[in-house]
Amino acid sequence: xxxxxxxxxxxxxxxxxxxxxxxxxxxxxxxxxxxxxxxxxxxxxxxxxxxxxxxxxxxxxxxxxxxxxxxxxxxxxxxxxxxxxxxxxxxxxxxxxxxxxxxxxxxxxxxxxxxxx
Numbered sequence: 001x002x003x004x005x006x007x008x009x010x011x012x013x014x015x016x017x018x019x020x021x022x023x024x025x026x027x028x029x030x031x032x033x034x035x036x037x038x039x040x041x042x043x044x045x046x047x048x049x050x051x052x053x054x055x056x057x058x059x060x061x062x063x064x065x066x067x068x069x070x071x072x073x074x075x076x077x078x079x080x081x082x083x084x085x086x087x088x089x090x091x092x093x094x095x096x097x098x099x100x101x102x103x104x105x106x107x108x109x110x111x112x113x114x115x116x117x
Contacts, residue, residue, distance in 0.1 A: 002114045006106060010036040013102035014084070020098060023091025024084075031083020039077045039099075047073055070096040 011032040018026040026032045050069050051058065058065040075092035078084045086092045 002110060005113075006110050007033070007036055007040075009106045009109070010040070010103060013099055013106060014039075016102060017095050017098045021091065021094055023087040024078075024095040025086075027083045031081065035077055035081055035084040038080060039073065042073045042077055046076075067093065067097070070100060074099065 011029065014026050014032040014035055015029065018024045018032075026035065047069060050072070051066070054065055054069065071089060071093040074096035075086055075089060078086040078092065086095060
C-alpha cells in the first residue's frame with residue numbers, strides 16, 4: 001500500500017513539475033504514472049552504475065555532479081516516453097531538481113503516514 005501511494009504521489013509531482021516549469025510537458029495523469037514508474041526503474045537500475053562510474057568526477061566536484069546524473073535520468077525517461085517531454089538538458093536539470101524536492105517531501109509524508117513499528 002505504501003509503494004502504491006508513493007507512486008501516485010510521485011506521478012502527481014511530475015504533473016506539478018510540468019505545471020511549474022514550462023520546459024517539462026506531461027500530457028496526462030496516465031503518462032505521469034508511466035513516467036514515474038520509468039523514472040523509478042532508471043533510478044533503481046541505472047543510476048547506481050553511473051554514480052559508481054563517475055565517482056572520481058563526483059568527488060572532485062564535491063557531489064555536484066550528482067545533479068547532472070539526476071538530470072540525465074530525467075532526460076532519459078523523457079526520451080523513452082511519449083507522454084513526457086523535456087525541451088533540453090537545462091529543462092531536464094531544473095525539472096529533476098523540482099521532482100527531487102517533491103520526492104523528498106513525499107518521502108517525509110509517507111513516513112509520517114506509515115510509521116515503522
